[in-house]
Amino acid sequence: MSSSSSVPPAALRSPPATERGADASMGVKGAKPSTKRRGKKKGKGRKALGLTIDDDPARMCIVCRAAGTPSTLLRFARSPDGAVGFDVNNRLPGRGAWVCATAVCLHKATEPKHGGFARAFDAAVTFDAAALRAEVPQMLLSQVTDRLGLMRRQGSLLLGRDEVIRRLVELAAVGLATDLSDNSRHEVRERAPGAVFLVLPTMAEVGAAVGERPVGVVGIPRRGAEALQAAIARWVGVGGAAAP
Ligand SMILES: [Zn+2]
Helix, strand or coil, X not given: CCCCCCCCCHHHHCCCHHHHHHHHCCCCCCCCCXXXXXXXXXXXXXXXXXXXXXXXXXXXXXXCCCXXXXXXXXXXXXXXXXXXXXXXXXXXXXXXXXXXXXXXXXXXXXXXXXXXHHHHHCCCCECCXXXXXXXXXXXXXXXXXXXXXXXXXXXXXXXXXXXXXXXXXXXXXXXXXXCCCHHHHHHHHHXXXXXXXXXXXXXXXXXXXXXCCCCCEEEEECCXXXXXXXXXHHHHHCCHHHCC
């Protein structure tokens, strides 16, 4: 029985491309994509969840030169008139400039004197540093709440601590709102030993995202969990979760 299980039938090994999309778009496991590629068209990897997987996922921060992938770094794009904007979904055309999803690298990249964007694009650039610095955490927050809303509409997101505790084994992670009380936080952690916990926006923001009253404890389903986690990591990285 076990000897035959390592080689599943071809039909099981090759699900339709549409079903593979969700997995392929997560891209946070660090697994190298197969070197055998069926097509070389650019943009082939664009997926519905909003992350783009390019042929070569390795990117470098224009500030500190640390390596990353499209799902861990921030992408900035330059419009034809030279304006630099944050490309939250990694979708805007043209060359991108990549920056670590940290407050430090974001700040340095948007310092006019740094000149990182001009070098990266090899062209004149214009941007409003203060606006960009405010906009990036805001857009990342929206990406997080959009994903929560999508999961809720798909019927897979669980709301409230009792429901989450009861169905813990089905979940990839438990999300806790940043402003959840210490008592509640402690209680959930006690009742869900070994669970993976994710930082979420405020109870009001999570509630608004899922069309409900404020909610502090959310059960994250497996499907889409990695994309959500990647979005949360970028939002937390730029300091988005630090707001009271
Ligand atoms: Zn950096």
